[in-house]
Amino acid sequence: MSELPRKAGGAVLVLVALALPLVLSDFWLQTGLFVMAAAIGAVGLTLLVGVAGQLSLGHAAFAAIGAYVYAYTTGETTTSVTGLGLPPVLGLVLAVGVAALVGAAFSPVAGRLRGIYLGLATLGLVFVVRHLLVNLSDWTGGFTGRSVESFALGGFSFSNRDPDYLAVAGVEFEGLHRLWYLFLVLAVAACWLASNLRAGRTGRAWANVRDSETAAAAMGVGVAQVKASAFVVSSGYAGLAGAMLALAYGRVAPDVFGLTASVDFLVMIVLGGLGSVTGAVVGALFVTALPLVLAQYSSALPFLAAPGSGGLDPSTASRIVYGLAIIAVLVFLRGGLAGAARRLRQRTSTPAAPPAPRTPDDGDRPVAVTTPRSKETTR
Amino acid sequence: MSYLLEQVLNGLSYGLVLSLIAAGFAIVFTSTGVLNFAHGSVVLLGAYLVAVLHPTIGFWPAVLVGMAGSAVTGVLINAVLVRNLADRKPDTAAILMLGVDIVLLTELTRRIGNQVLTLGAPWGASVVRFGDVSLPTGRVLAAGVTVVAFAGLWYLFSRTDLGVGMRAAAADGPTASLMGIRLSRTAATGWALAGVLAAVAGVFLTSFPAPGVAPTVALSAFAAIPAWVLGGFDSVPGAVVGGLVIGLTSALVTGYEAELEPFLGTGFGEVAPYVVMIVVLLVRPSGLLGSKEAVRV
Numbered sequence: 019m020s021e022l023p024r025k026a027g028g029a030v031l032v033l034v035a036l037a038l039p040l041v042l043s044d045f046w047l048q049t050g051l052f053v054m055a056a057a058i059g060a061v062g063l064t065l066l067v068g069v070a071g072q073l074s075l076g077h078a079a080f081a082a083i084g085a086y087v088y089a090y091t092t093g094e095t096t097t098s099v100t101g102l103g104l105p106p107v108l109g110l111v112l113a114v115g116v117a118a119l120v121g122a123a124f125s126p127v128a129g130r131l132r133g134i135y136l137g138l139a140t141l142g143l144v145f146v147v148r149h150l151l152v153n154l155s156d157w158t159g160g161f162t163g164r165s166v167e168s169f170a171l172g173g174f175s176f177s178n179r180d181p182d183y184l185a186v187a188g189v190e191f192e193g194l195h196r197l198w199y200l201f202l203v204l205a206v207a208a209c210w211l212a213s214n215l216r217a218g219r220t221g222r223a224w225a226n227v228r229d230s231e232t233a234a235a236a237m238g239v240g241v242a243q244v245k246a247s248a249f250v251v252s253s254g255y256a257g258l259a260g261a262m263l264a265l266a267y268g269r270v271a272p273d274v275f276g277l278t279a280s281v282d283f284l285v286m287i288v289l290g291g292l293g294s295v296t297g298a299v300v301g302a303l304f305v306t307a308l309p310l311v312l313a314q315y316s317s318a319l320p321f322l323a324a325p326g327s328g329g330l331d332p333s334t335a336s337r338i339v340y341g342l343a344i345i346a347v348l349v350f351l352r353g354g355l356a357g358a359a360r361r362l363r364q365r366t367s368t369p370a371a372p373p374a375p376r377t378p379d380d381g382d383r384p385v386a387v388t389t390p391r392s393k394e395t396t397r
Numbered sequence: 398m399s400y401l402l403e404q405v406l407n408g409l410s411y412g413l414v415l416s417l418i419a420a421g422f423a424i425v426f427t428s429t430g431v432l433n434f435a436h437g438s439v440v441l442l443g444a445y446l447v448a449v450l451h452p453t454i455g456f457w458p459a460v461l462v463g464m465a466g467s468a469v470t471g472v473l474i475n476a477v478l479v480r481n482l483a484d485r486k487p488d489t490a491a492i493l494m495l496g497v498d499i500v501l502l503t504e505l506t507r508r509i510g511n512q513v514l515t516l517g518a519p520w521g522a523s524v525v526r527f528g529d530v531s532l533p534t535g536r537v538l539a540a541g542v543t544v545v546a547f548a549g550l551w552y553l554f555s556r557t558d559l560g561v562g563m564r565a566a567a568a569d570g571p572t573a574s575l576m577g578i579r580l581s582r583t584a585a586t587g588w589a590l591a592g593v594l595a596a597v598a599g600v601f602l603t604s605f606p607a608p609g610v611a612p613t614v615a616l617s618a619f620a621a622i623p624a625w626v627l628g629g630f631d632s633v634p635g636a637v638v639g640g641l642v643i644g645l646t647s648a649l650v651t652g653y654e655a656e657l658e659p660f661l662g663t664g665f666g667e668v669a670p671y672v673v674m675i676v677v678l679l680v681r682p683s684g685l686l687g688s689k690e691a692v693r694v
Binding site: 127130134138139153281285337343344348349 | 432478481482483484487488489491492493495496497498499500503504506507622623626630662663664665667668671672674675678679682
């Protein structure tokens with residue numbers, strides 16, 4: 019499989035994403051913003067869980083930290099909350115930085131624990147952060163949360179003002195349109211960085227530790243350090259995703275970043291296929307857009323009832339569909355959607371090839387036969 | 398003084414209920430290596446069955462049906478889903494259980510709706526007095542039933558062929574299999590046991606002083622996860638110790654919230670179990686009574 023078709027496909031997708039704001043309605047733009055923010059969080063988590071093999075249920079906690087750091091550093095001091103009033107760009111950088119720092123502070127735990135043990139420890143993190151968000155109300159606004167300053171770059175605001183009227187090809191570009199491009203740039207940069215990290219030295223070290231800590235240590239990989247680095251990188255991604263969610267909502271509140279959000283991030287990467295960046299993006303698209311779209315179009319779907327009428331309302335339906343999707347993917351599709359796509363590609367591109375030799379850990383991964391460089395340790 | 402004693406007794410009895418749930422986590426984990434995130438929903442399922450059935454068939458038969466229902470659900474989850482996983486790794490199984498939990502919990506939430514179902518327990522809201530300390534009858538009963546249940550578990554695991562087989566399977570599955578122990582049977586027994594314990598815990602978690610069966614019960618069953626982790630992942634006695642520690646901690650933190658609030662903030666009772674869990678995991682990654690994880694190359 020040469021790299022060219024994949025790159026061309028990516029370029030086409032980016033071009034389509036660039037053109038979409040010209041035709042989409044506000045609902046779809048808003049959905050797209052949520053999808054892109056979630057995709058960045060999912061990509062960060064797939065590096066941690068899929069590549070480095072550390073289960074984390076605390077991703078929402080880091081997203082919360084990013085969101086609140088952005089809201090606090092860029093916000094103005096009012097009667098109810100304080101804020102630093104820093105420039106938004108600095109706020110975004112700080113959001114990523116502080117989330118990564120907290121990840122680093124948690125890494126002594128992460129370095130000692132593995133697999134589900136780590137997952138359980140990070141589960142505690144979600145509850146602790148939520149408690150802090152509710153109680154540090156001077157900074158966070160408590161239960162009701164606080165509003166978020168819109169993003170601005172050198173006098174150009176990503177909101178409906180400043181400049182008041184901006185149009186491209188006859189379509190007025192309002193806050194949602196402007197944010198779309200900001201998010202697109204961030205998302206593409208985050209995916210590109212993640213792919214490179216995964217394919218490079220860092221990613222190989224992560225995968226090595228995932229497959230066997232002892233073997234990795236014997237190869238000269240500093241296990242604790244490598245595990246901590248995966249945790250820090252993933253926390254930084256989560257922080258960025260959190261700040262973007264805050265921008266998309268225009269408000270932050272503790273309930274957005276509960277355990278459900280952590281589970282949602284995990285589900286995105288499992289549906290897409292653990293360790294796959296593209297898979298994480300597709301998973302984010304599915305998990306984020308499904309409930310919004312079902313709610314928006316529930317009147318047009320015959321099997322859905324109005325919320326509160328006792329029938330199958332849209333949010334219940336989307337929860338059940340999404341629970342069943344997890345089960346179905348885990349039981350039937352080894353390696354998630356990315357794994358299925360890989361098998362499909364293999365089948366169509368090399369029909370006469372003998373079955374690829376199987377590695378004990380991941381039976382379906384093609385070994386060096388189809389790729390010029392052996393990538394089997396990094397998926 | 399009697400206030401302190403009351404909080405301690407409340408905490409211990411609540412902790413014993415938690416330890417029933419925690420033991421369910423530990424048994425499923427040792428018999429199949431699965432972190433059962435759907436356990437909270439199974440607890441809710443047991444309580445829901447009792448609440449729905451007790452007007453027609455009476456409370457005690459309803460409890461039996463609830464126990465059977467939870468046990469069968471557990472066995473089915475294992476036989477149909479866990480055993481057929483495409484990728485048999487602990488992490489994947491844990492995520493699968495999150496999916497099962499979402500489906501079960503959403504369906505139960507939809508059926509319960511906004512109401513709080515009454516459980517119809519015969520002890521109602523009565524209170525037992527010991528001197529100047531009073532405890533809800535349900536809690537006293539829970540403590541008694543839990544002690545009996547753990548005595549039963551001890552007997553099962555140390556005196557019966559089935560229980561010894563389960564321990565052998567947990568210690569070394571392939572070898573136990575070679576010795577003629579049927580792993581499918583020990584696994585099913587483990588899931589069924591966990592389901593029965595979950596239903597019993599569900600009954601006590603939803604009777605007085607709790608208002609009744611509501612979807613939030615599944616979340617309060619989550620508080621058993623710190624109890625389980627604290628005790629050690631593979632240890633049933635550890636689950637008891639962990640449950641008691643967590644029960645005591647949350648009862649005391651909640652009971653003295655007014656005094657603690659300036660330092661810890663409101664609602665710390667819900668977070669305290671997780672803080673204790675993180676601290677214990679830092680000091681002893683395998684829990685208080687858990688066995689150290691062996692590392693093979």
